[in-house]
Amino acid sequence: QSDTILHERREGWHRITLNRPEKLNSFNEEQHHALRAALNEAAADETCRTVLLTGAGRGFCAGQDLGDRDPSKPGERVDLGYTIETFYNPLVRQIRSLGKPVICAVNGVAAGAGANIALACDMVLAAKSAKFIQAFSRIGLVPDSGGTWFLTRLLGEARAKALILTGDALTAEQAEQWGLIWRVVEDDALAGEAEELAERFAKGPTYAYGLIKEAVHLASRNTLDEQLELERDMQRKAGFSDDYREGVTAFLNKRKPTFTGK
Numbered sequence: 001q002s003d004t005i006l007h008e009r010r011e012g013w014h015r016i017t018l019n020r021p022e023k024l025n026s027f028n029e030e031q032h033h034a035l036r037a038a039l040n041e042a043a044a045d046e047t048c049r050t051v052l053l054t055g056a057g058r059g060f061c062a063g064q065d066l067g068d069r070d071p072s073k074p075g076e077r078v079d080l081g082y083t084i085e086t087f088y089n090p091l092v093r094q095i096r097s098l099g100k101p102v103i104c105a106v107n108g109v110a111a112g113a114g115a116n117i118a119l120a121c122d123m124v125l126a127a128k129s130a131k132f133i134q135a136f137s138r139i140g141l142v143p144d145s146g147g148t149w150f151l152t153r154l155l156g157e158a159r160a161k162a163l164i165l166t167g168d169a170l171t172a173e174q175a176e177q178w179g180l181i182w183r184v185v186e187d188d189a190l191a192g193e194a195e196e197l198a199e200r201f202a203k204g205p206t207y208a209y210g211l212i213k214e215a216v217h218l219a220s221r222n223t224l225d226e227q228l229e230l231e232r233d234m235q236r237k238a239g240f241s242d243d244y245r246e247g248v249t250a251f252l253n254k255r256k257p258t259f260t261g262k
Ligand code: T3D
Pocket: 022, 023, 024, 026, 062, 063, 064, 065, 066, 067, 069, 080, 083, 084, 109, 111, 112, 113, 114, 133, 135, 136, 138, 139, 141, 144
């Protein structure tokens, strides 16, 4: 197994830590493969009901490892469309379509694709000292990993465009105020709060969580009528689940529900 990520299997949830701290956890191919494999395992493991993604050291992820790119050398120009198609796009799709919550604990700087991979997760907690940087224009690139899509939807065009064009850093506090992320927490509280959330989701109605993710994702492209119909269909599915039966039974019996995730 590659040491570019740490994969901790806890009871009911997995923690996946990007682990190239000397490079601020920027992505090389090995780290891409290792992360995809870990996410695949978490997706397939029925006992894993939530995933927590974070970074080792002082950064979350600085995007692509630029040490693997040296366009100044003759013949060294890489087809970036190919690397996006092969590595970044499948990763974003995998996180979004995973049928269980993916929490991101942004422990430090999140730049380039690193920022947008964080935004692809379902709930983003960030340490107060963390920053979000659309670093692409600083090196003559355009955002990838869904950056233009996430930022435009979450912030609106004016703020999205300014952040992308300038490549300026956004503090975690500003990101929270602007609605880019769920919550900012004190640096030394981040790991604990993220773990608490993971523990909570690990005991939650996983089947419903999967449907909720899908419904929220589709909301941005559906009309109200389409979304009402989608909600009807999803409620129908949820209504046949074990967790719905348990949830209502527990409520009526004035006790806490014990969800199995099914
Ligand atoms: O190529 C493709 O496949 C296309 C896909 C592109 C996706 C992308 O993500 S493009 C954007 C790539 N990322 C960046 O442009 C960010 C580059 N990094 C930075 O701008 C800064 O490092 C940060 C703003 C993120 C943090 O700054 P700071 O001052 O806190 O740290 P630092 O001193 O710059 O970095 C610490 C070390 O990490 C340093 O190494 P050293 O000098 O101690 O040996 C630095 O070189 C290394 N590092 C940081 N980011 C990267 C990196 N090494 C390789 N690639 C990086 N992206």
